[in-house]
Amino acid sequence: MKLNCPHCSRTIPAENINIQTAIAKCGSCSAVFGFADKVPGTAPFGSSKRTVELPKGYSVDHDGTGLVITRRWWSWKYLALLGFCVFWNGFLVVWYFIAFTKGGPLIMKLFPLLHVAAGVALTYTGVAGLVNRTRITVNTAEVKVKHFPLPWLGNRLIPRQEIDQLFCEEKITSGKNRMHYSYNLSAVMRGGNRLKLVSGLDTPENALFLEQQIEGFLGITDRPVAGEMRPV
Numbered sequence: 548m549k550l551n552c553p554h555c556s557r558t559i560p561a562e563n564i565n566i567q568t569a570i571a572k573c574g575s576c577s578a579v580f581g582f583a584d585k586v587p588g589t590a591p592f593g594s595s596k597r598t599v600e601l602p603k604g605y606s607v608d609h610d611g612t613g614l615v616i617t618r619r620w621w622s623w624k625y626l627a628l629l630g631f632c633v634f635w636n637g638f639l640v641v642w643y644f645i646a647f648t649k650g651g652p653l654i655m656k657l658f659p660l661l662h663v664a665a666g667v668a669l670t671y672t673g674v675a676g677l678v679n680r681t682r683i684t685v686n687t688a689e690v691k692v693k694h695f696p697l698p699w700l701g702n703r704l705i706p707r708q709e710i711d712q713l714f715c716e717e718k719i720t721s722g723k724n725r726m727h728y729s730y731n732l733s734a735v736m737r738g739g740n741r742l743k744l745v746s747g748l749d750t751p752e753n754a755l756f757l758e759q760q761i762e763g764f765l766g767i768t769d770r771p772v773a774g775e776m777r778p779v
């Protein structure tokens with residue numbers, strides 16, 4: 548089976564094509580896309596485009612003027628992170644208790660400040676992961692992305708007419724023992740710039756679901772972004 552990336556038009560190598568899920572990944576531009584609609588016979592019941600099912604933790608509503616998708620962040624990984632923070636912060640509390648009650652040298656009080664900053668950031672991330680949601684509001688005038696109730700980077704407000712297309716990207720970061728994969732939903736703007744809309748999604752289905760819902764609502768059809776290759 549020969550498949551080309553809908554975003555940069557390059558050929559997708561066979562190892563990046565998953566027949567079971569009908570999801571493929573471009574090695575050149577990291578785009579992740581569903582291809583069931585491009586291969587006759589793989590779409591269930593002959594539907595023209597395979598629709599990704601509602602992922603866990605997502606809800607879709609239509610209010611008077613538009614589409615509202617809410618994504619709950621909750622995941623076990625945030626509980627694990629908070630568990631780690633208990634040890635991390637506990638260690639620092641003991642450290643400072645000793646430093647101040649036993650009259651430790653100044654270096655003992657200054658040295659762990661970076662660790663304190665990391666502890667605060669990780670704890671905030673863990674708590675946000677348990678309580679936060681992302682709400683994506685789409686109407687004919689604009690696309691709005693808001694993270695709440697705890698403030699978080701990455702809120703967006705983009706006029707509808709500036710968006711040319713949406714696409715999903717895979718991000719690979721190397722961790723200590725293994726690679727970590729996450730998925731973004733990004734927009735290609737009228738001028739050709741790319742803008743991240745939602746990042747840090749756990750599975751390609753999550754990103755593809757958002758792409759399908761929003762593109763479907765806005766009436767955007769997937770087509771190759773010719774000549775817009777990003778550096779590998």
Ligand SMILES: [Zn+2]
Binds near residue numbers: 552553557574576
């Ligand atoms: Zn590509």
